[in-house]
Amino acid sequence: MTRLTEKDVDGLGTELIIYERNLAEKTGLKLGEIAAMAGAISWEDFQGAARDYQVGVVPITSGQGVIGGFSEAVVQIIRQLGFKGRITEKTDVNGFYEGVTKGLEIIFMADDARFVALNLRTGQIADNAIATGRGYVAALNAMTQGFPGSEVLVLGCGPVGLACVEYLLELGSGLAVYDCDSSKLKRLHQGAIKHERNLEEAIKKYPYIVDATPASSFISLPEPPAKVFVAAPGVPMGLTNKSYSQHAKNVIHDPLQIGVATMLAMAVSPPRIKK
Ligand code: 2YC
Numbered sequence: 001m002t003r004l005t006e007k008d009v010d011g012l013g014t015e016l017i018i019y020e021r022n023l024a025e026k027t028g029l030k031l032g033e034i035a036a037m038a039g040a041i042s043w044e045d046f047q048g049a050a051r052d053y054q055v056g057v058v059p060i061t062s063g064q065g066v067i068g069g070f071s072e073a074v075v076q077i078i079r080q081l082g083f084k085g086r087i088t089e090k091t092d093v094n095g096f097y098e099g100v101t102k103g104l105e106i107i108f109m110a111d112d113a114r115f116v117a118l119n120l121r122t123g124q125i126a127d128n129a130i131a132t133g134r135g136y137v138a139a140l141n142a143m144t145q146g147f148p149g150s151e152v153l154v155l156g157c158g159p160v161g162l163a164c165v166e167y168l169l170e171l172g173s174g175l176a177v178y179d180c181d182s183s184k185l186k187r188l189h190q191g192a193i194k195h196e197r198n199l200e201e202a203i204k205k206y207p208y209i210v211d212a213t214p215a216s217s218f219i220s221l222p223e224p225p226a227k228v229f230v231a232a233p234g235v236p237m238g239l240t241n242k243s244y245s246q247h248a249k250n251v252i253h254d255p256l257q258i259g260v261a262t263m264l265a266m267a268v269s270p271p272r273i274k275k
Pocket residue numbers: 001002003004005058059060061062065066067068070071110111112113114115128234255256
C-alpha cells in the first residue's frame with residue numbers, strides 16, 4: 001500500500017464541495033450515493049446512520065508516524081457525508097480509549113499497514129483497500145452506465161485489485177485482469193475472468209480500465225477521440241501526465257475520498273449473510 005504524503009492530502013478537506021461537483025459531473029452521483037452503492041446500504045439508510053452515529057478519527061503514531069493533514073482530511077470527508085465526526089485529542093490506544101469513553105461508536109484509524117473503520121456497536125470493520133476497490137468500481141459503473149459493450153480491465157491484483165474483481169463479479173460485469181497471479185483470483189470464478197498478458201494490447205482493447213497498481217505514470221491511453229473511462233484510485237497516478245490530461249473528464253481519481261466514504265458505508269451497512 002502506497003503511503004500518502006502531506007502534499008497528497010493538503011487542502012483536501014477545504015475543496016470537497018468542488019470535488020463533489022466534479023464527481024457528480026462525471027458520475028451523476030454524490031460521493032455518499034457512490035459509497036452507499038459500494039457499501040451495500042440504501043442511500044436512505046446511510047443518511048439515517050449519519051444522524052445516528054458519532055464518528056472518531058484516532059491519529060496513529062506507530063511506524064512512520066502521523067501524516068500531517070491525514071486525520072483532518074478523513075474527518076472532513078466524514079462530515080461532508082453528513083456524519084458528526086471528530087479527531088481525538090490523544091493518539092493511539094489513548095486516543096482509542098478517549099473516543100470509546102466519549103461515545104464515539106465508529107472509529108477510523110490507520111497505521112502503515114492498514115486503515116480501518118470499526119463500528120463498536122455492531123462489530124463490523126471496514127478495510128480501506130476493500131472499500132477503495134468497491135467504491136471505484138461503483139463510480140466507474142455509474143460513469144459508464146453499466147459498462148456497455150465490453151469487459152472491464154483491472155490492472156493489478158493486490159488488495160484493491162482483488163476487491164475490484166470481487167465487486168465486478170457481484171455486478172455480473174465481464175472482467176479481464178492484467179498482471180494478476182491467477183492463484184490469487186477467486187477460484188470458483190476463474191473461468192469467467194480473461195487474463196491479459198500484454199499491457200499495451202490490453203489498454204487498446206478495453207474502454208473501461210481500473211488502475212489498481214502501485215506503479216506511476218506507466219499507462220499510455222489511446223489518443224482521443226478514443227473513448228476510454230478510467231478509475232484510478234489513490235496515489236501514485238498510473239496514467240502518464242499526457243494521457244491523464246487528454247482524458248481527464250473520463251478519469252476518476254482521488255487520494256482518499258471515495259475510499260473513506262465507502263469505509264463509512266461498509267461500517268454502517270447491515271451485516272451481509274456470509275455465503
Ligand atoms: O496520520 C496517521 O494516523 C498515520 N498513521 C496514517 C498512515 C496512513 C498510511 N496509509 C496510507 O497512506 C494509505 C492511505 C490511502 C490509506 C491506505 N494507504
